[in-house]
Amino acid sequence: MTSNTIYSGQNKKQITTYCVLHELSDTRKMTIYKIRKRNGSIVTFEKEKITAAIQAAFDAVQNTETDHIPALVDLVISNVEAKIWNEIPDIETIQDEVENVLMLQQFEDVAKAYITYRQKRAESRDLKNIVVEVDKTMDEYLWH
Numbered sequence: 001m002t003s004n005t006i007y008s009g010q011n012k013k014q015i016t017t018y019c020v021l022h023e024l025s026d027t028r029k030m031t032i033y034k035i036r037k038r039n040g041s042i043v044t045f046e047k048e049k050i051t052a053a054i055q056a057a058f059d060a061v062q063n064t065e066t067d068h069i070p071a072l073v074d075l076v077i078s079n080v081e082a083k084i085w086n087e088i089p090d091i092e093t094i095q096d097e098v099e100n101v102l103m104l105q106q107f108e109d110v111a112k113a114y115i116t117y118r119q120k121r122a123e124s125r126d127l128k129n130i131v132v133e134v135d136k137t138m139d140e141y142l143w144h
Helices: 047-060 066-084 091-104 108-143
Strands: 002-008 013-019 034-036 042-044
Touching: 034 091, 047 066, 047 091, 047 108, 066 091, 091 108
Parallel strands: none
Antiparallel strands: 002 013, 034 042
């Protein structure tokens, strides 16, 4: 495990980075260019989406320490790059790392808001899938 320290924000809060590197002879990290969505499709990686998600979690708990967000995003990306080695990460891996970073950096309230949002989105996706399945079943019943 490697450790680096980033000082972020007006009050110079220390954000400590921990990158877990695979036990490989070559410890270079792969830069993320693509990600795998939940439906299996591969799309261009957008760092801004991580920034927006973390910002939304900070906003949800009215945390004004948003000057830390760029360092947190960089830490998430760095950790994911170290973990994936030469694979395309999936969205869940990135989201799990956002949770881990927020918790490790002691933004527990922000992490809780982020986790709650993820759970609600998962429930929403599940409900949508149920509606689609019912609709599909009805179409098959009525038209076949």
